[in-house]
Amino acid sequence: MINDFTNVGNHPALNFLNTRLIKKDQRIELLESFTDIECWLDAFGVLPYMEDLTNLSDQDKSILVTEVLDVRSKLEEMVDHLMVGQLPNHLWVEYMNDKLRQNAGYDRLIINENKVSIVRSYSARNLVGYFADQTLRLLNDVEHSRIKKCSSTNCIMYFYDSSRNMSRRWCDVSQCGNRANASKHYHRNKGTNT
Numbered sequence: 223m224i225n226d227f228t229n230v231g232n233h234p235a236l237n238f239l240n241t242r243l244i245k246k247d248q249r250i251e252l253l254e255s256f257t258d259i260e261c262w263l264d265a266f267g268v269l270p271y272m273e274d275l276t277n278l279s280d281q282d283k284s285i286l287v288t289e290v291l292d293v294r295s296k297l298e299e300m301v302d303h304l305m306v307g308q309l310p311n312h313l314w315v316e317y318m319n320d321k322l323r324q325n326a327g328y329d330r331l332i333i334n335e336n337k338v339s340i341v342r343s344y345s346a347r348n349l350v351g352y353f354a355d356q357t358l359r360l361l362n363d364v365e366h367s368r369i370k371k372c373s374s375t376n377c378i379m380y381f382y383d384s385s386r387n388m389s390r391r392w393c394d395v396s397q398c399g400n401r402a403n404a405s406k407h408y409h410r411n412k413g414t415n416t
């Protein structure tokens with residue numbers, strides 16, 4: 223298990239999409255097992271909203287891993303469409319509506335220290351509904367032109383650019399940004415020497 227979950231996506235759906243990545247030219251899968259999914263939910267503070275997790279059988283868990291990865295690939299398909307100014311097609315919409323219908327969450331009331339809050343919860347068997355909900359929110363609630371892919375050619379991370387002038391280019395300036403600058407610097411210096 224690799225716990226490499228980051229908030230570079232700046233949106234739950236994009237953080238979920240970023241669970242497959244490229245490191246040293248190798249594609250890496252961060253959600254290989256149900257435990258990885260639990261870790262992801264925990265890392266982003268939503269694990270407490272999945273109910274009856276302990277009642278899942280091993281078979282349930284392996285079905286859920288397949289389902290979650292399936293929703294992730296549909297999310298990637300949607301993001302690829304949005305990046306070129308298109309909406310997903312009707313088959314995609316039918317698929318997502320099915321997932322939402324079969325895995326509906328429910329609002330739960332919490333009163334803590336005199337404060338009322340409502341949190342969307344899911345029965346563990348329907349936890350894929352959380353990822354479908356977040357996919358829908360990305361589609362419906364944000365400016366599509368702010369959804370971007372990292373500018374590094376060998377990076378497949380996506381993020382929601384919330385900067386005022388929409389200038390964000392990298393998933394992580396200290397990683398991809400630095401690498402790109404170092405490479406530009408190298409080529410520029412090489413150019414002046416020949």
Ligand SMILES: [Zn+2]
Nearest residue numbers: 372377393398
């Ligand atoms: Zn990157």
